[in-house]
Amino acid sequence: MAEPPYSRFDSERVFDLTPHHKSGGSSGDGGMEARIAKLEADLEHVKRDVTELRTDMRDVRDRAVKIEADIRHLPSKAFVFGVYGVVGAILAAIMLFQTQIQTLLGVTPSP
Known part of the structure; x- marks a missing residue:
């Protein structure tokens, strides 16, 4: 059985370093x-x-x-999250004080 070609770095890919020219010949x-x-x-x-x-x-x-x-x-992340926080706080305050705001504006909630 012939020996395998030299394997560089013992990787799976084998690099054949044997010469490929034919020995002998006139040239x-x-x-x-x-x-x-x-x-x-x-x-x-x-x-x-x-x-x-x-x-x-x-x-x-x-x-x-x-x-x-x-x-x-x-804008930075801090700015974006800050804006979301302020908008969220305003919406929460509107929902929390909805009846007081309606009374202040003179609008009565419909039953």
Whole structure:
């Protein structure tokens, strides 16, 4: 039974680090020129992708700055809960003193 390929960090994903060129042959380079050309083409794609990522990250950073500026103008939690508390207290007082308010205004409750 053949040994499994070297496993980096003993993770489930195995990285095969064995060479993939054929041993022997007349050229001696094992297709090295073609492999290098493929690596160079892949590197150009990586460079293009990194440039796109940089552009995208600048856009994200600009949007985050705008969002931070917009958030500063929003009311705080303390203000919102304070307003709810005051409105709730006013409604509770109106319900509690409903008959006195009706008498003061000269409106009699209907039976």
